[in-house]
Amino acid sequence: MVNFIEVARRAETGPMIAEEDFDMKKIAMKLRELRKELDIKFDPNEPVNTDLTLADDLWDLGLRFFLETGIYCVNTRRLMLFEENEVKHALKNVRDRLEIGEGKDRRVLYPRGIEDSTPPIIFGGPFNCDVTEEVFVPMNEAYAREEIIDVLFLPGYLKKMYGLEIRPTSGLSPQTVILYAKWTREALSRAGRPGMPVVAHALMGMHEIGVSNEEWGLRKTDPRAIVMLPELKIDDVSLVRLGYYIATGPPIYIAFTPLVGGFAGDPVTVAIVSVAEHIAAVMLNGDIIHLGPQHIKYKSQTNIHSLWVASRVKQAVSKNSKMIHTTSHTTAGRPGSKQFAYEFAALEIAVVTAGSHVSGPRPADLKYDNHNSPLMARLFGEIAHAAAKIKLETANEIVLELYKKYKDKLDFQVSPVGKPFEELYDLDTLQPKPEHLKEYEEVKRELEELGLEL
Amino acid sequence: MVDKEELFKKMQEAIYNYDKDLAVKLAKEAIEAGIDPLEAIEKGFAVAIRELGEKFDRMEIFLPELIMGADAMKAAVDILKEEIVRRGQKVEKKGVVVIGTVEGDIHDIGKTIVIAMLQSAGFDVYDLGKDVPIPRFLQAAEEVNADIIAASALLTTTMMKQRDLIEYLKSQGKRDKYFVIVGGAPCSQKWADEIGADGYARDAIEAVKLCERLMEQKKKKGA
Secondary structure (H helix, E strand, C coil): CCHHHHHHHHHHHEECCCCHHHHHHHHHHHHHHHCCCCCCCCCCCCCCCCHHHHHHHHHHHHHHHHHCEEECCCCEEEEEECHHHHHHHHHHHHHCCCECCHHCCCEEECCCCCCCCCCCCCEEEECEEEECHHHHHHHHHHHHHHCCEEEEECCCCECCCEEEECCCCCCCCHHHHHHHHCCCCCCCCCCCCCCCEEEECCCCCCHHHHHHHHCCCCCCCCEEEEEEECEEEECCCHHHHHHHHHCCCEEEEEEEECEECCCCCCHHHHHHHHHHHHHHHHCCCCCCCCCCCCCCCCCCCCCHHHHHHHHHHHHHHHHHHHCCEEEEEECHHHHCCHHHHHHHHHHHHHHCCCCCCCCEEEEEECCCCCCHHHHHHHHHHHHHHHCCCCCCCHHHHHHHHHHHHHHHHHHCCCCCCCCCCCHHHECCCCCEEEHHHHHHHHHHHHHHHHHCCC | CCCCHHHHHHHHHHHHCCCHHHHHHHHHHHHHHHHHHHHHHHHHHHHEEEEEEEHHHHHCCHHHHHHHHHHHHHHHHHHHHHHHHHCCCCCCCCEEEEEEEECCCCHHHHHHHHHHHHHHEEECEEECCCECCCCHHHHHHHHCCEEEEEECCCCCCCCCHHHHHHHHHHHCCHHHCEEEEECCCCHHHHHHHHHHCECCCCHHHHHHHHHHHHHHHHHHHHC
16 A cells, blocks of 8 residues: 555645646546447446456556556646556555444445345445434434444535534534534434444535544544545545544545546446546545446436446456445435435446445435435345345346336436425434335335345 | 538538647638638538537537537637638627636536537637636626626535625626626526526536527617
8 A cells, every 4th residue: 555645745746737638638538548448338228237358358447547647636736646566556455354333333344246145335324415403413313223224324414504504614614513423423322323333524624624533523433535526636625634534543435426428438438437546546545435427417326327337347346356345326316206216226236236335325416405315225225235136137137127217307307306304204203204105115016026135 | 712611511520520720720721712701600610519519418429529629619710710800890799708616616527518518609708717716706707808707616515605706796896797607516596596696507508598598688788
């Protein structure tokens, strides 16, 4: 592993390049050149890849691409480049066993393989939807009560406090992030899972480092989320947080969202850059590596391009490394609609069979505050466990069937609006309301009919 | 004798092939042949760039191709514009847009697409980049005599800067001088209405339509 001091040094001293040149020459043009070596075409009839030789070819190209491109620091405008021996050493020594959380809520994470029957780890939670002050604790408590969720995932963004929207650099943001941490711990305690690990990112810039506190805040066993920018970029705030967390010890959860249709181009070239981004996250000392297969047109992650990319990239990473990696799930349909479930089911079937853990789900376009559902996270977990029992061919068939159900409603203008948490749940009992439960049962039955053992 | 129609076709091909050098060469050829530069833009380059915009919308091409096409078009049109001025012809300006991602926000891919589409539609666009301090929007708008200020925000934590921009313009007595439009993932028409913006666009195509609508409105007002 390259020591983080050295990584940070390269952000200060690496070769300088204008950002436009990085985007066009280092990313777009280089990928167009490399794709000539890969004999594949996007095929909408095979969202789940069944030809595993591709996994090796894709990995090799992704690795070569990363070695030539490195990571771009948008603030210093410098490239953080890595030698082949450094990358290979880091990949060889990447953590392949990770303990997070405490006591009986502790979880041990391992890498998974393609068609691996080991159940994936479920990172489930509000996934940083905008959460109001009064709903923050009950909503997170309801998530933590879901036994199938292993890790509370991004407890929500406290958009407004004291009647004001909170800027990360405002004098109000320290108190906001302190309450974020305290309320998260309170929610875990109320749910009877005090040691449950939390992947945290309060979106309060550097202030977040101030809430590392074993007694009331984020603990050493709670992974901290760092988000890279598309493609292969990072900013100073993320590097500062990273530096602090590496110096103080919590596991690092690094996320990135390669963009189909953006500078990386089409699904094939996006698959190459996505592999490179997994490697970049390892070089940044990431322990849990998160792919969000984003799309410039649909702005969500369950369209056919994203499904195609995610299946192939996750197979390449699982087959050629021992990274502990996961995939996020953002959808066009929103909670309180069956489409929400069809969409996350399709993506998780594609990635769980490819060796990924799963993170999510969340609507990509939030219509309301508190726009998520713990019951849907339960279903998300159940589907992920069931997907671990199926083969790639079956996965492809089920994904195609599911995709038919929502493909014409991916535009946010026509995708179901859904309902916020307080309309889907009884806030006194923290139980889903009967109609929400009915929807859950119906989708489950439909998925069973498609061949999932739920 | 240059075959005009043939030349227009070649101009379109140059844009479809993202060939900036060829586009510039063809613009020069048109001038040498005495072809009306306005006609060369409209029947040659503009036809192709509109088609590229539609292809991007259908995801048949992607962002790098859109940018390369818009770059090639801009280089050729700059040459033709010089000829328009030399001939004393009047270029009907579509509008001048100052655009940037607000302070605290470093996301700009969506903005890049909007810029390419606006330029392709004939707008003069001044890109202020990302993490742009509020006063810089006004300063730039004053410098280039802009019609529209476009502010992009991708984060819930930065969208309030769009409201700050409008309040700042008011505080400087300049609110009525410019149209202000907003865009970015967390924004909506509701948000635009709430902060008193002149419009919201959910994507680049909508942004072009919105700017065209606002310029039409301005012309009617002026008439």
